[in-house]
Amino acid sequence: MNQQKQMIDKMGYDRSITMFSPDGRLLQVEYAKKTVKQGPTAMGLACKDGVVFVTDKRIVSKLVVPEAIEKMFRIDDHIGATAAGLIADARILVDRTQLRAQQHSVTYDSKIDVLTIVKEMADLMQVCTQSAGLRPFGVSMIVGGVEDDGSVKLFLTEPYGLYWQYKAVAIGEGEVEVEAILEKKYKPNMNVTEGMKLGVEAMKDFLKENFNVERVDVAYIEVKTKKFKKLSNEEIKALIK
Secondary structure (H helix, E strand, O other): HHHHHHHHHOOOOOOOOOOOOOOOOOOHHHHHHHHHOOOOOOOEEEEEEEEEEEEEEEOOOOOHHHHHHOOEEEEEEOOEEEEEEEEHHHHHHHHHHHHHHHHHHHHHHHOOHHHHHHHHHHHHHHOOOOOOOOOOOOOOEEEEEOOOOEEEEEEOOOOOOOEEEEOOOEEEEOHHHHHHHHHOOOOOOOOOHHHHHHHHEEEEEHHHHHHHHHHEEEEEEEOOOOEEOOOOOOHHHHHHH
């Protein structure tokens, strides 16, 4: 009976992004959040000497070329990102922020800060929660980088346009399990190598027998170089050993 009542309450209120349900919810936004939770796992860790990204590419067929699956993004030399949810939506946000970073570099002859990139993403995502004829972005982005002063920043954007700063964060289908591992083993004073090992270990613990190096992408940005670098399969194997 309660389930039937809930269905009646939702009837019609999820057909428009601009319409609140009687209990004050935007159902289309909640559906977008569910899309993120069903996506392959992604995580980010802020370390003392850089930022680390680890993501699951979830290869759906043996015929797919693993290297062709893109879930790790370079926004600028000093800023990277990964995502969970609709990766096609993530590419739109990445393209927009890459252009914003280039414009800032040409105009001011300096590197753009991480928070400005995050706000650029969040502003576009928020507009799509209040404009008729649009739908929310079905993706959450983990964005991290190294600032000019050497500080390390890591942020998470939500489909509705809110963003949070984190020390370590996981999103996607393994969010609960992976965050439990991060809460137990993450330390703010760990270096990039330790962060990558922890990220791969957490992904391995979650995926269990489905884990293999071709399925996982690992990238990092170090404070000393401020350069985005993605690991090869051989380098990931070395981390596991």
